Amino acid sequence: MSMVFFKGGVHPEYQKEITSTLAIVKMPLPQKVVVPMQQHIGAPCELLADVDKIEKGTEVKVGQKLGDNKGFVSSPVHAPISGTVTDIGLYNHPLGMKINAVTIESDGRDEWDEAIKPAGDLDNLTVEDIRRIVREAGIVGLGGATFPAHVKLSPPQDKPIDIVIINGAECEPYLTADHRVMLEKTEEIVFGLKAMLKALGAGEGIIGVEDNKPDALRAMEQLVAEEDNIRVCSLPTKYPQGAEKMLIYVATGRTVPAGALPLEVGVVNHNVGTAVAISQAIREGKPLIERVLTVTGAGINKPANVQVRLGTLVTDVIDFCGGLKESTLKLIIGGPMMGLAQPDPDVPVIKGTSGILALTDEDVYLAESSPCIRCAKCVSSCPMNLMPTSIAQAAEHGDFTRAEKFYALDCFECGCCSYICPSKIPLVQWIRIAKAEIMKRKSK
Amino acid sequence: MIIIEEKLVVSSSPHMRSVESIQSVMTDVLIALFPAALMAVLLFGYRALITMVISIITAMLIEAVWRRKRDLFSDGSAAVTGLLLALTLPAAVPWWLVVVGSASAIIIGKQVFGGIGYNIFNPALVGRAILVVSWGGHMAGDIWPSPQPFAFGIDVSTVTGATALAAPEIAMTFSFSELFIGNIPGSLGETSALALLIGGIWLVYKGHIDYRIPGGFIATVFVLGAAFGGGFYGNQLMTGLFHVVAGGVVIAAIYMATDFVTTPVTPLGRLIFGIGCGLITMLIRLWGTLPEGVTFAILIMNAATPIIDNFTIPRQFGGVNKSA
Amino acid sequence: MNESNVYLQDLSRGIIKENPVFRLLLGMCPVLGVTAFLINGLGMGIAATAVLVASNVVISALKNFIPNQVRIPCFIVVIATFVTIIEMVLQAFQPVLYEALGVFVPLIVVNCVILGRAEAFASRKPLFRSLIDGIGVGIGFTLALGLLALVREVAGQGTIMGPDPDSAIHLFGAGFEPMGLFGQPAGAFIALGLLLGIVNVLFKRFKIQ
Numbered sequence: 001m002s003m004v005f006f007k008g009g010v011h012p013e014y015q016k017e018i019t020s021t022l023a024i025v026k027m028p029l030p031q032k033v034v035v036p037m038q039q040h041i042g043a044p045c046e047l048l049a050d051v052d053k054i055e056k057g058t059e060v061k062v063g064q065k066l067g068d069n070k071g072f073v074s075s076p077v078h079a080p081i082s083g084t085v086t087d088i089g090l091y092n093h094p095l096g097m098k099i100n101a102v103t104i105e106s107d108g109r110d111e112w113d114e115a116i117k118p119a120g121d122l123d124n125l126t127v128e129d130i131r132r133i134v135r136e137a138g139i140v141g142l143g144g145a146t147f148p149a150h151v152k153l154s155p156p157q158d159k160p161i162d163i164v165i166i167n168g169a170e171c172e173p174y175l176t177a178d179h180r181v182m183l184e185k186t187e188e189i190v191f192g193l194k195a196m197l198k199a200l201g202a203g204e205g206i207i208g209v210e211d212n213k214p215d216a217l218r219a220m221e222q223l224v225a226e227e228d229n230i231r232v233c234s235l236p237t238k239y240p241q242g243a244e245k246m247l248i249y250v251a252t253g254r255t256v257p258a259g260a261l262p263l264e265v266g267v268v269n270h271n272v273g274t275a276v277a278i279s280q281a282i283r284e285g286k287p288l289i290e291r292v293l294t295v296t297g298a299g300i301n302k303p304a305n306v307q308v309r310l311g312t313l314v315t316d317v318i319d320f321c322g323g324l325k326e327s328t329l330k331l332i333i334g335g336p337m338m339g340l341a342q343p344d345p346d347v348p349v350i351k352g353t354s355g356i357l358a359l360t361d362e363d364v365y366l367a368e369s370s371p372c373i374r375c376a377k378c379v380s381s382c383p384m385n386l387m388p389t390s391i392a393q394a395a396e397h398g399d400f401t402r403a404e405k406f407y408a409l410d411c412f413e414c415g416c417c418s419y420i421c422p423s424k425i426p427l428v429q430w431i432r433i434a435k436a437e438i439m440k441r442k443s444k
Numbered sequence: 445m446i447i448i449e450e451k452l453v454v455s456s457s458p459h460m461r462s463v464e465s466i467q468s469v470m471t472d473v474l475i476a477l478f479p480a481a482l483m484a485v486l487l488f489g490y491r492a493l494i495t496m497v498i499s500i501i502t503a504m505l506i507e508a509v510w511r512r513k514r515d516l517f518s519d520g521s522a523a524v525t526g527l528l529l530a531l532t533l534p535a536a537v538p539w540w541l542v543v544v545g546s547a548s549a550i551i552i553g554k555q556v557f558g559g560i561g562y563n564i565f566n567p568a569l570v571g572r573a574i575l576v577v578s579w580g581g582h583m584a585g586d587i588w589p590s591p592q593p594f595a596f597g598i599d600v601s602t603v604t605g606a607t608a609l610a611a612p613e614i615a616m617t618f619s620f621s622e623l624f625i626g627n628i629p630g631s632l633g634e635t636s637a638l639a640l641l642i643g644g645i646w647l648v649y650k651g652h653i654d655y656r657i658p659g660g661f662i663a664t665v666f667v668l669g670a671a672f673g674g675g676f677y678g679n680q681l682m683t684g685l686f687h688v689v690a691g692g693v694v695i696a697a698i699y700m701a702t703d704f705v706t707t708p709v710t711p712l713g714r715l716i717f718g719i720g721c722g723l724i725t726m727l728i729r730l731w732g733t734l735p736e737g738v739t740f741a742i743l744i745m746n747a748a749t750p751i752i753d754n755f756t757i758p759r760q761f762g763g764v765n766k767s768a
Numbered sequence: 769m770n771e772s773n774v775y776l777q778d779l780s781r782g783i784i785k786e787n788p789v790f791r792l793l794l795g796m797c798p799v800l801g802v803t804a805f806l807i808n809g810l811g812m813g814i815a816a817t818a819v820l821v822a823s824n825v826v827i828s829a830l831k832n833f834i835p836n837q838v839r840i841p842c843f844i845v846v847i848a849t850f851v852t853i854i855e856m857v858l859q860a861f862q863p864v865l866y867e868a869l870g871v872f873v874p875l876i877v878v879n880c881v882i883l884g885r886a887e888a889f890a891s892r893k894p895l896f897r898s899l900i901d902g903i904g905v906g907i908g909f910t911l912a913l914g915l916l917a918l919v920r921e922v923a924g925q926g927t928i929m930g931p932d933p934d935s936a937i938h939l940f941g942a943g944f945e946p947m948g949l950f951g952q953p954a955g956a957f958i959a960l961g962l963l964l965g966i967v968n969v970l971f972k973r974f975k976i977q
Contacts, residue, residue: 006761007761010462012460012462013460173460245761245762249761255761255762256762257762257763258760258761258762258763259762260762328452329452329453330452330453330454330455330459331452332457332459336457336458336459336460337457337458337459337460338457338458339457339459340457341452341453341454341455341456341457341459342452342454343451343452343454344452345452357459359459363459363460364453364459365461366453370466370519370560370561371558371559371560371561371562372561373466373469373521373560373561373704373705374561374704374705374706374707374709375469375652375704376654376704376709376710376714377464377651379709379710379711379758380651380654380711383761384760384761384762385758385759385760385761385763386758386760387709387710387757387758389709390709390753390757405757406757407760407763410760410761410762410763413457415457415458415460418457418458418461419458419460419461419462420462420464421461421462422462422464422465422466422468422469423465423466423561424461424465426455426456428456428457428458429456432456544947552958552962556961556962556965574947574949577948577949577952577954577955578946578947578948578949578950579945579947579948580948581945582945
């Protein structure tokens, strides 16, 4: 148990008991998938139309690359099912815009690409091999940030990494996908961590798990008992424990400088799902074509942790989980604190989709906000030590210079301030406006 | 089949909100004030009860009329203002004085600035300051009724005197435990440090007040009292404690100086605010012309709140000061 | 626009639309300083009006002879002359009022209402219009002072026509305990603030621009 606590944070109702005991179920192959060309942070993929002739009518197999980009900070996408490309064009994206996507109609045979084969023993692979495999498999951070994993495995020469943290905090309420992965794919996580340690030449691996998942902690501890360089760190349950900077602070005592990446302090962290994906890419040669996500909330008839092929439409996933109740008022991709509300369930599951959450009229807060009473609960709950109310007030007045003075850019939008606010002011929304405006002015 | 009724609601994250609201916070403050109010009735009898009821009802009525809302309790802030004001009054004030004070607190103290969240000064203390300036004869001097514990029906206004702070020779007539429990002349709510501390602990436990303000306030009063307070109860430490419990410091530190709207939001700013309140209080008590100074101390510090906030912006997590 | 209309506007502007106290917030010193009693307020208003009218007329008459560069000193000389006259008149015929107004009478010299009208109106406009303007602004100033003083005296003393016990009329009987706040300078600020608020609300309600 870590004795270090990060400042601030909140204790929302976790609601994890809905799905935390349900084993991961595999969803049957969908009839149709939609694969957006951008499912990661960085340069969007370009359709492989020239060499591989990906166009309307092409037959594709599972794991075949559909799009890629030569840029370093980018990640390819693969066909998650075998079948025929029926459409290429703009499609709804969970981020709320339309993005170029490939639609594949399933042939039901689930034939895998011949090129897919295991890469061999970890001991025989070089550092470069591992990075290449991870990149080619299209692995990105599966916690939701979707930062390309191979970039994190390739730190600059002058920034040596000595600790790799596997993030199993899963601090978002409702979500239990990581929890189930830790219970059911424990071995793969540890293997993925070993691969990362090798790729980074790091000496220590830490698996951080919030202490509200004692079974996952136990499972992890049993498995790494023999390993000298890997330890399991029990994290106090507090939202946002899984945020990069908070996790690193609690697990290692190191403070990531404001505006900098964790590698500044010699740490890299990856989600448990990412570790599993890396393990599968090395041992089975499998690219990232499926993920585990939690379908939950009072609006879902049969909540579950489901393993689905990427590109499966959210409507199909919800159908598989018994459909939505009539009282559903809000459909969220991700968790309730940082997830995105969707106007339309006709969106594909992408690499960063950690959950589908349907909230009913009972959980959705719709009333107007009252004036700020300066109770400063947002100030004390902010894990980044910011003054949300002052940033929001400056943004409301259009004074973005002042908002920047309050370090608006350091906000990572965890939502603690909006959650705790007794006046129900949408603080995060104002801060987002401020951030966007400050960035716009900076780029000028 | 998926049934999608009409449209789905889309809004910015987070999609969960805590159950806390302004109303629930204000209700918690009222609960925290209950021990002090109860103590006031036990000590000062029915006159105390009447004063509190008049003050609360006037405050709520004026607020409801001003906002043109039928909801009398509404967000609860008016009731808190009304009760706080009543607790700062002597037990035997005439009813019309309570009405005027409560109305001034709501109108001049709060609503003219734009209502809750916008006022510069603590409304209850604005009400009290107006009463002190307007009717000094009812609010200060030898007008403080002596408490008659557990005698609800007795009109306490018949026997009056000065407060412990007024002069050393009066102070020494009370034992220290009487000062702490509250069996001394004084305003309704200020006398019982015990009852006030119980409510204060509850508020800190609920996370509604920051220990820095009452902590800084009381510590400053204690230190200055011990250093310059004159001789009470034989030694310096007891003199410091005397200054903490004898007057309105405890109620002011826990309930007035922690008023959300009129105090700084930054942690350091709150500490500065508390210390400033203690400093001014002791300046007035020891070297000023008034026996008690908490009201004006807090009002003066209220005025300084924006500037304190501006100069105490905390560094962000990982900011240069911290990592260096 | 016909002529009488212009004069009517000159007169009413100073009373309502550009009331020096409630709309322009000019000459705040005497407004806050001498309005504890109605008589003092009105006396101050009338004294200021007399100076204002006289100086407006003289400055308007002399406007073509005053060099632009030294106009402000010239205005001051004119105003100061009339203030001295008024001061002597008050001292001779209204010694009680003179005592009550104290330093605020000589301070009329630097009252920005008067200097403002001289600069903005009298030095540019014809003599008769300046006269009318001076009367209008003076009435506006006097009314504002009177209103504020009425509020403060009734609330703060419970009388009107005080402080002289012979003339004072007690409105609420002997048992009344006046709200001492309004008798003090701090109360002047609060009363003025409340009146300003009410005036603003009224202007908005009746859409007076």
